[in-house]
Amino acid sequence: MNFSTVNIVMGSQSDWKTMQAATEVLSALQIPHTAGVVSAHRTPARLQEFAARAESEGTKVIIAGAGGAAHLPGMIASETIIPVVGVPVASRHLNGLDSLLSIVQMPRGITTATQPIGEAGAYNAGVMAAQILALSDSEVRERFRAWRQQLTDSVGYEIQP
Numbered sequence: 367m368n369f370s371t372v373n374i375v376m377g378s379q380s381d382w383k384t385m386q387a388a389t390e391v392l393s394a395l396q397i398p399h400t401a402g403v404v405s406a407h408r409t410p411a412r413l414q415e416f417a418a419r420a421e422s423e424g425t426k427v428i429i430a431g432a433g434g435a436a437h438l439p440g441m442i443a444s445e446t447i448i449p450v451v452g453v454p455v456a457s458r459h460l461n462g463l464d465s466l467l468s469i470v471q472m473p474r475g476i477t478t479a480t481q482p483i484g485e486a487g488a489y490n491a492g493v494m495a496a497q498i499l500a501l502s503d504s505e506v507r508e509r510f511r512a513w514r515q516q517l518t519d520s521v522g523y524e525i526q527p
């Protein structure tokens with residue numbers, strides 16, 4: 367189990383093709399991150415160990431993605447006070463609506479920062495993690511501002527018919 371400033375975890379190896387988009391902004395902003403498989407359903411002991419160690423290992427934000435009965439993000443959120451950014455991975459039968467509802471409908475007091483379904487959600491999870499870190503890290507803040515300006519500048523006004 368590897369720990370880093372941002373830990374990206376997912377319920378299955380099959381989620382990686384979606385979840386790897388979370389690394390794009392983190393890499394661009396030079397934010398240390400690592401990724402691995404943790405499942406509330408299949409590896410409950412690993413989940414317990416991961417959540418118990420993350421804070422003392424220096425993790426500041428956890429990005430958790432899962433599909434279907436996506437209990438992983440909420441279960442991690444219940445075991446640590448580190449903010450958990452949840453990513454609903456598109457499921458085979460219900461296109462991720464099941465994943466979204468499983469992650470977003472948390473009980474009062476325990477919460478996840480839930481992102482859109484699929485790759486765009488994973489990408490934005492990276493953005494959200496960077497913004498959380500920017501609050502307490504001036505170097506990340508400056509890099510984030512520059513990244514955001516680039517995004518703004520890249521949106522052209524003219525329509526290309």
Ligand SMILES: Nc1c(C(=O)O)ncn1[C@@H]1O[C@H](COP(=O)(O)O)[C@@H](O)[C@H]1O
Pocket residue numbers: 376377378379380381404405406407408431432433434435436437438439455
């Ligand atoms: N939702 C969860 C959890 C969990 O929430 O603990 N563990 C695995 N899974 C999900 O099962 C789906 C199918 O997994 P497989 O492709 O391994 O059969 C994946 O999207 C995974 O996130």
